[in-house]
Amino acid sequence: MMDKHRILQAIRPYALILPAMLGIAVFVIYPVLYLAYLSLYKYNLMNPAKSKYVGLENYTAILAREDFYKALVNTALYTFGTVVLTLVISLAIAVWLKQSTKINAFIQAGIFTPHIVSVVSISLVWLWMMEPNLGFLNFVLKSLGLPTSQWLQSSDTALLSVIIVAVWQGIGYYVLILVAALQGISPSIYEAAALDNASKWKVFYKITLPMISPQLFFILVIMTIGSFKVFDTVRMMTNGGPNNATNTLVYYIYQNRTTNIGYASATGMVLMVIIGILTFVYFRMLAKKVHYQ
């Protein structure tokens, strides 16, 4: 009787986590191993028995194909543009709206709205807004006497247009985080700076920025990893075009997923390694603590 109780005690923690671990094993670990396996094959979707082992051929094919580099560079440009614009604009808005007043809370909630709306809706609305002939954006530009743009329909501006939509959708979330961070800075620090007659810019550089550096870093990492996975807006608004100008890594994998599974899987492995490296860098820097202390 006593033994039974003790065995139960010993097993319980494992039993409680069993379903969660099963989910991870079946839907994360196993698929990653399966992906690695697929990446070594010329996979035949119609008749898997006819799949052929090709070693690292898919990987060497990736490195030799120009469209892969195009997708990689696009993804990097997209990531850089989105991250920089979001950081700068959300910081400016957060500083502007940091006082906790009713109107500021209302504006913040409004700015946040696009963040909880599906990318499908966002993309459709912006496709319509950015329509070159009838769209509202060009109407505004024309009314202000500014030159209009082809937006998503020209390979020169398509990637920038996708970036604008991403920044517009995401910014509300980062404003919220930064406002919370700014409100967390103790007023006594600012009072001390005021006694020293420090200029506004100096206070911002020497006090505000260092104090919210953990949150800025959090945003930097979350956005970099998230941006490398960009797909939805691309699929909805441009289908990677025009002329591959907005083809990104995940869209590239998606394009090849039925016609060339082995090759798509190898590209998936590359994506995983990139995300892995970014995450690793994140944890390394987190350990070193980007902070004022």
Added chain:
Amino acid sequence: MTLLVPLVQRVFGVLFKLLLLMIFVFPFLWMISTSLQTFRETLSYPPTLVPAVPQFINYMTALEAGPFGTYFKNSIIITLSIIVIQMLVLIPAAYSFAKYKFKGSGLLFSFVLLAFMIPGQVTFIPVYLMMSDWGIGRTLLPQIIPFMTNAFGIFLLRQYFKQIPEELIEAARLDNASELKILMKLMLPMSKPALATIALFSFVSHWNDYFWPLVMTDSAAVRPLTIGISMLRETEGISNWHVIMAGNVILVVPILLVYIFCSKQIVKAFVYSGIK
């Protein structure tokens, strides 16, 4: 005069803030306006801001373009099933990781973090093949069961459980309360904010999800609303913006209603998830 200057400044401050707000809200107003216009009005220049006669018929046209009853039902079934299953899986796991010391817990928890980091964009090809192999490719299950383990949820709830003082649990144990009772009557009621955050997050992200249903489904019978709406451009023609926007309103309204009624909780939930 001296009183007037701060007043003017304040008025301008508020005006600029409203202008900022419009940048984020106007596209939605534009969507609603377009959804009520005639085809001719959508072609006019300058653009029509307020339709002469609201064309509610656009909504009927959009709804008749596909099996939207099925899409809507699928979205609800998928989203609710995911939330329920995730809760059943993550609550015991978070409790175990937070309150028991056991061999290998560190290693096992690192698997949770690993799962958190590997996105569906990496695993979708093998998962799709697995689902076909299992013969469930044409059901709703491929859109539900891969999400059974919510790694973020386990992480968040574990943090929350850890903050509940050990003395409270010991006291309950001395009262001969079973572990289940401790979990249900003590731990869960004290973790309501975390549970609400996790559920809201799941709801928003799976109701809105586009990528996963796109790569998992081949037939209308199992597709959710996001896919149905995105296909309007193909079925209705890419220039029928009034109908496309009507469909879009149908997709956005449920989530906007949820947001309007609990914007405070949602905003708090998102801030909380970002800072922890």
